[in-house]
Amino acid sequence: MPSHVFQAPTGTRDFYPADCALRRFITESWRAASIRHGFDEVDGPTFEHLDLYTVKSGEGIVSELFSFTRAGGERTYALRPEFTPTLARLYAAKAGSLPRPTKWFCTPTFFRAERPQRGRLREFMQWNVDVLGDPSPQADVEVIATCVSLFRALGFTPADLRVRINHRAALCAWFESRGIALERHEALLSLLDQKSKLPAAEFAARLAAFGFTPEQAEVFVKGLLRTQVSPRSSEVSVLGETLDAASIDPIKRLMSGLEGTSDVLDLTLFSEAVAPLATALAAARILDWVDFDLSIVRGLAYYTGMVFEVHEAGGQERAVAGGGRYDNLVELFGGPPTPAVGMGMGDVVLSLVMKDKGLVPAPANLAEAIGIRPDVFVISNGDPGAEAALMPTVAALRESGLHVRHTYKTTRNVGKLLREASDTFARLAVIIEGADRGVIKDLGTGVQDAAPTPIGLLPAALGDRLRRGGGAGGVEVSVKAPEPG
């Protein structure tokens, strides 16, 4: 008896076949969404010099990292907790020769030494999408649209998930216009960030210290600000303050460009900085996924403009994705001044939300989606000639490039073996009936050929059958086709 039982380290996961299938489905979905939006895949090392992470986040980050020194070595390394520093390093090294914009994505594994809890583990995968070298709102929206494209592909609707957007620069400009001194902005942002963790009354009380009325505090508490605007109206009020004519103009432009949308619009943080963003969101046809939300701050000090998080509409789980614009980050890592916008999405929360919404594909659909359905399941009916022909037939079919399976059981009960074939989600079955022939059955339709096929012709016959879509049935593929545009 072993005196010690080996267990996986805290916060890590073991991936059995079904788990691997789901993980691959997710990463393949990430890849597909990235690629159809024109992003190129990159990657870096799984560990970096520790300094790379303290540059951006300070020494305090070290306790959150898995760091180590090689035996006998002097340098300290850390397993990567995020991709952004690596991205900045990659970009800075070749900035001069890279196109503008540079659009990169990756779907690697990350490590964080945190206490695990729901939606947070110590090892996880995260999709990163970044646009470098483009300061326009279109770049902001491109990142968000890629994110939304994934949600659509997975079967989510705007009723399931909400993209909650804020704008750091616009928010701070608005603070300033209200006479809040620059040095108090950080404290105010941090207060907004704590909104969901404070009792409403206390939150309002603390806001009052910044000069906000109880009525305005209520708007912050509700988080989302949707203001009724009539295109014919000459006045618009936000947070109880009437906007000036210069501010109203972009609203009206926005309204006129949005045929078919409701005249209820999110106008939180309305300003010259936000209107172009809203316009671009509309042009990308994802405005219906988006709410502006004053309380979205993100913990990062380096965000400079738009910031966003994606949450379940009902508020369950933690953020599915988050990101924003960080125009000074590349410079921080030694590159040229480069406007940049990006986002990250982890597999842990995404999986939880998919389960919440019943959007995890059934095993057969997963197998179809990630391309692991067997083409053919070869069965012997027990005839001595068929027994001898079984493995050579399997080999010949594999030589022709097909995904071929056969039983490892001893029974030759055809019914049981067809059951096994069906359990593997194979498209076609071949029942070898003798040394020289086998009959083909389509496991999707249940239709079996009336006449057997000479064994030497099986590779060609099966290949032909599969090319014509044979065996495609039997599973419902829930993965939606990419949407046009």
Added chain:
RNA sequence: GUGGCCAUAGCUCAGUUGGUUAGAGCACUAGGUUGUGAUCCUAGGGGUCGCGGGUUCGAGUCCCGUUGGCCACCCCA
């Protein structure tokens, strides 16, 4: 790093105020209904009750420790 809850077969669980060789369903394996994916029948493998220690005549059942899990805090790149 702090706190709370939890830990019995691969999975979901039952195990009476501590008492004989620890159970069920599903799953799995084999066989049957003399070759067609259903249903069904039969048989079988598999746990020493996360691990270690303690109390007791006796512990899965009580106590302590430890490991792991879940949840919240901190943090969230």
